[in-house]
Ligand SMILES: Nc1nc2c(ncn2[C@@H]2O[C@H](COP(=O)(O)OP(=O)(O)OP(=O)(O)O)[C@@H](O)[C@H]2O)c(=O)[nH]1
Ligand SMILES: [Mg+2]
């Protein structure tokens with residue numbers, strides 16, 4: 001399950017931040033997970049809890065902000081909603097569409113003490 | 114009401130400038146009750162893969178400095194990566210200095226197959242990990258004593274999901290799809306087909322015996338990645354291998370002269 005190593009990536013980012021920003025504990029983590037990214041939010045929740053055990057973020061709350069997918073249709077010259085990477089343009093049926101939003105997976109903010 | 118713990122105390126909210134220059138938003142209870150520690154918000158805004166991407170960038174720089182052309186071979190388990198590597202090593206027959214990094218969860222088997230074909234190979238066992246990451250490859254590069262202007266072939270763990278997200282510092286990802294898998298694999302695992310530069314459609318010798326519409330598979334893959342190059346090959350019979358060898362030689366001489 002690759003959410004496990006992604007959760008480890010989240011922990012490393014928090015540990016780096018802890019020494020730069022001088023905090024000892026993380027109480028809440030806000031992640032942005034695009035609907036077109038390779039992350040399943042439920043799997044991330046499961047792995048997050050496991051990976052954070054014994055760390056500065058043990059027991060921390062996890063907020064996942066899911067962002068909608070968006071693509072660019074070159075034929076129509078407009079942005080269109082995109083539910084999957086292989087979707088066609090709803091106006092003209094053209095694909096592929098360039099992904100313009102919804103493929104990010106980022107650590108947005110931490111609540112720390 | 115306090116947005117942090119839901120109590121009824123008013124908040125002091127504000128922005129503080131840190132020595133790092135990064136603005137840090139903080140919120141405190143006006144009369145901090147039992148907790149002595151201030152709770153504050155720290156803005157991060159970093160990609161979850163940021164640390165892997167840093168290692169990958171370092172690998173890419175190190176490889177470029179030495180003119181090494183690195184390929185990351187990705188596929189489902191059993192699509193023929195090791196067979197392809199063995200055939201590639203035999204066919205190149207020393208024309209290009211090369212080395213192999215083998216990624217598997219367990220066993221040294223694939224590295225043994227590569228060494229038997231006459232190329233140096235370093236096996237990385239990822240244990241419960243289901244992909245290679247850039248740090249593992251960076252450590253392998255330090256151990257391997259690669260030749261300048263050589264070819265580095267990295268066989269990733271058989272897995273079409275996460276190797277797509279973990280950049281290793283390679284020049285290209287090469288995705289191998291075999292005709293014994295469904296032609297809708299590119300739709301089911303779009304990230305991998307989006308991340309790859311080249312798709313090798315392998316086991317084409319089996320096309321007469323299986324129901325697999327090669328044109329359909331290719332059109333699905335190009336729906337996700339219109340720039341994807343495609344070659345139809347059979348690693349066991351050798352059919353179509355010349356185009357792949359030419360592609361490697363071309364990329365390798367470009368990397369060496371850059
Ligand atoms: N018919 C046919 N069989 C092939 C071809 N290429 C590979 N195979 C067979 O497919 C099986 C798996 O091949 P491997 O090269 O071990 O596959 P792999 O992708 O390295 O497998 P993992 O490392 O376990 O993910 C072996 O039995 C190969 O002989 C091909 O072009 N045609
Ligand atoms: Mg193999």
Ligand SMILES: [Zn+2]
Pocket residue numbers: 073074075076077089090091092093094
């Ligand atoms: Zn359109």
Ligand SMILES: [Zn+2]
Pocket residue numbers: 115116117118119120121122142
């Ligand atoms: Zn409060």
Ligand SMILES: [Zn+2]
Pocket residue numbers: 001002005242243244275276
């Ligand atoms: Zn993985």
